[in-house]
Amino acid sequence: MSSEPLPPGSPTPGSVRPGGRTARVRAAVLRATEDALVERGFSGLDLGDIAQRAEVGRTTVYRRWGTTTALVADLLADMAEQSLPRTHSGSLAEDLRANARLVQRTLADPRQGALFRAVLVAATCDTDAASALQRFYRARVDEWAPCVAEAVARGELPPDTDPAEVVRAVSAPLYYRMLTTPDPLDEAAADRAAAAAEAAARAGAHRR
C-alpha cells in the first residue's frame, strides 16, 4: 500500500495491471478475445465486437491487431507467459500425474476447454495462429521437460530419453479423447495418460 496521498484521478493501487495504458488496453482486448472465442468460436470472432467488449476504440484494435488471427496469436503469446509453473515433487510418476491432471482440468473446464478448442481451430485456419499455438505448446513443454530430465539424471529413465516427447505423450491422449470421443475427460483418464507416458518412457519408447 502507498503511504503517499495519490493525485486525483489515479487508479486505486492494485486495480490495474502494471505497464500503463498500452498494457491495460492489451489486457482488456485479450480478455474480450477470450470471451468471444469461448462464446462464439474462432469463426465468430469480429474486431468491432472485440473493441466493444473491451470498451476500446475500434481504430485502436484495427491499428494494433488488424486481423482476428493476429488477435489470437497475441492471446496465445499471453497464454504462454501466464502458463502455470510445473510441480517439483521429486517423483516422475507424481510430476507426470500432476501435469496430466492440469491438462485434464483445463480441457474439462467449460470456459478453458472452449478456449483451447477455439485456438486449435484458429491454428488450422492460419499459419500465424499456428506458429503462435506451436510457441505456446513449446513453452508448456519446456516448463515441464525438466521433471523428465531430472528422472533421467536419477537413472529412472534411459539416458537418451527425449524429455519433450514424454511431456507431449502425457497430453496427447487427453486432447485426442476430447476431439474424437464422447467420453468424459475425468481424473481417471488423466492418471492413465500419465501412467502410459511413464511406462513407455521406462521401456525406452521415447528415446531420441
Place this chain on the structure above:
Amino acid sequence: MSSEPLPPGSPTPGSVRPGGRTARVRAAVLRATEDALVERGFSGLDLGDIAQRAEVGRTTVYRRWGTTTALVADLLADMAEQSLPRTHSGSLAEDLRANARLVQRTLADPRQGALFRAVLVAATCDTDAASALQRFYRARVDEWAPCVAEAVARGELPPDTDPAEVVRAVSAPLYYRMLTTPDPLDEAAADRAAAAAEAAARAGAHRR
C-alpha cells in the same frame, strides 16, 4: 464386362457407383464436399458452391442435406464405411506399426490431412458433426481393436487390457504432433507412437 449391347445413353459399366441416381448424387456431393473442405476449410463450406461443384441442382442439396454440418456428418458416415481394413500380421508390434503408419500417411498427405483438420474443426463447431466424427473414430477403433484382443488372447498383454484404449494410444501422439508442433509427421514418428502404445499396454497402463 457386359456381353449385351447397352441401350443408348447408358453409363459405361464400372464408371459409376452402384445404387442408382440417388447414390450417384450422394457420391458426387460428398466428393465435392471433400474438395471444398480441402480447399477452403469448414468455415468456407457453402451449399450453393457444393451443388455447382457436384453438378447437382441446388434444390437437391438444400432439400437432402440442408446445412453444411449435415453434409460433413454424411461425409464422415461415408468415410467410416470406406475406412481401410486392418492388417493381420499375427504380431502385435507389427499390427500397431501398420496402424500408426496408416494414420501418419493419412495425416501427412496434403489432401487427406487438410480433410481431417477440416472435419475436426467442424466437430468443434456443431454437435451433429461431433457425433458423426465420434462414430467415424469408433468405427476405426472397432476395426483395429481385434489385433489387440488377439494379443491379449495370446497372453502378450494383461488380460484386462482395453483394446480400444491401445488403438487410440497409437493415433493420439500423431494427431497431437500435427496440431501443436511444426515437426514433420514422418514414419519415425509413427513407429515411436506404435512402440509407446505397445510398451504402455505391456506394462498394464491400458487396463480397463
